[in-house]
Amino acid sequence: MKTKTVTNFLKVTFLFSLAFASLTSFAQEAEEEKWFDNFSISGSVDGYYRYNIGAPNDNSVAPGTSFANESGFALGMANTIIGYEGEKVGFVADLVFGQRGEDAVFNSDDSAQIVNQLYVYWNVSEKVKFTFGNFNTFLGYEVISPTGNFNYSTSYMFSYGPFSHTGLKADFTLSDKWSAMLAVMNPTDFTENNPYDTYIVGVQLGYTGDSGSAFLNFRYGNEGEPGEVGPTFQADLTTGWDIVDDFYLGVNATYLSTEDQGDGDASGFYGVALYPQYKTSEKFTLGLRGEFFAQYNGGLVSIDGTELSSPIAFDDEGDGDVIAVTLTGSYDVGNLTLKPEFRIDSSDDAFVDNDLEVTSSLSSFVLGAIYKF
Structure with missing residues (x-):
C-alpha cells in the first residue's frame, strides 16, 4: 500500500507540474503577443x-x-522618435521641437514644422x-x-x-x-x-x-x-x-x-x-x-x-x-x-x-x- 500511495503521489505531482508549466508557457506566450511590445520610444534633448x-x-x-x-x-531641439517594428512592416514618426528642428525642416509648412521623418516600411x-x-x-x-x-x-x-x-x-x-x-x-x-x-x-x-x-x-x-x-x-x-x-x-x-x-x-x-x-x-x-x-x-x-x-x-x-x-x-x-x-x-x-x-x-x-x- 505504501508503495502504491507513493507512486500515486508522484503521478499527481508530475501531472500538476506539467499543467503548471503549460499554463506558465501559455501565459508567457500571451504576454509576448501584446500589441504594444513592438513599439519603441527614443530621442534626445x-x-x-x-x-x-x-x-x-x-x-x-x-x-x-x-x-x-x-x-x-x-536651444538645440527635443527629438522624439516613435517606432513600430512588426514581423514584416512598421513605421517611424520622428518629431522635432526647437530651433535645430525648425532649421532642419525649413521647407515645411506650419502644419509639419515638427516632422523630421515620417515613413512606413515593408520587409x-x-x-x-x-x-x-x-x-x-x-x-x-x-x-x-x-x-x-x-x-x-x-x-x-x-x-x-x-x-x-x-x-x-x-x-x-x-x-x-x-x-x-x-x-x-x-x-x-x-x-x-x-x-x-x-x-x-x-x-x-x-x-x-x-x-x-x-x-x-x-x-x-x-x-x-x-x-x-x-x-x-x-x-x-x-x-x-x-x-x-x-x-x-x-x-x-x-x-x-x-x-x-x-x-x-x-x-x-x-x-x-x-x-x-x-x-x-x-x-x-x-x-x-x-x-x-x-x-x-x-x-x-x-x-x-x-x-x-x-x-x-x-x-x-x-x-x-x-x-x-x-x-x-x-x-x-x-x-x-x-x-x-x-x-x-x-x-x-x-x-x-x-x-x-x-x-x-x-x-x-x-x-x-x-x-x-
Missing part, C-alpha cells in the same frame, strides 16, 4: 553655448553652417526592404540629430547638401557585406509635396566590413521649375574605419553640379573632410574635423536666383573656398554627453572682427550638451 573669439557676439557673425549659430546660451524579404514617406538623406557623413554626429557644429558639405527626402526607396542586401539602394524622390527638402512636378533619382552602393564601411551615393534630377533650373547631379563618398582599437578615421567627399538653362557654365560646389577620432578612455574621445569646401560659378545660389547667406567669400566669377578646422572633445556622463569644441573658419574677407573690420578668419568656442534616451 540638446542645447549649447557659443562664443566668438575676437568677433562680435550679437548673432550677426557665425560660421556659415547649419544649427549651432546663435551666440550665448541657445518584402530578408534581402529587400521598401520605405515610403519622408526620410533623412542618405548622402553625407553627418546627420540632423546631434546624437549621430561626433562634432556638435556641422560641416559645410552637410549644411549645403540635402537634409531630407520624400519618396519611395528600395534597399537591397546583395551579400553579407554589400548593399544597394534605389530611390525616386521629390525635389530635395520638399518633404510635404512636390511643387515642380519633377523628381530626383537616388542611388547608393555600400560595403560594410569588420572594421568599417564605405558608401558611394548619387542623386540626379531637376530641383526646381523646369525651364528655369537645370538638372542637378551629386556624387558623394562616405567612409569610416577603425584603424586600430582606439583610433577611427572617417572621410567624406562630395561634388555637386547644376546645369545652366542658357548658354552659361554649370555651377555647384565640392569638398572633402577628414574625421580622425582617438578614444582616450571609456568616457572621453577627442576628435578633429578638417574640411575644405569650395563653390564655383556661384554654386551657393538658391533656385530663385537670390544669394544665400554667403557662407564663404567668392570673386566676381562666383568662385571661392573655405577651410574649417574643428577640435571636439566628447565626454559621457551616463546618458548625457558634453562636447566642448574649438573651431576656426578661414575664407578671404568673409568675416569681421570686434572693430567691424573685414578679416579672413573666425574663431569660436561651443559647448554642447546632449541627453539621449
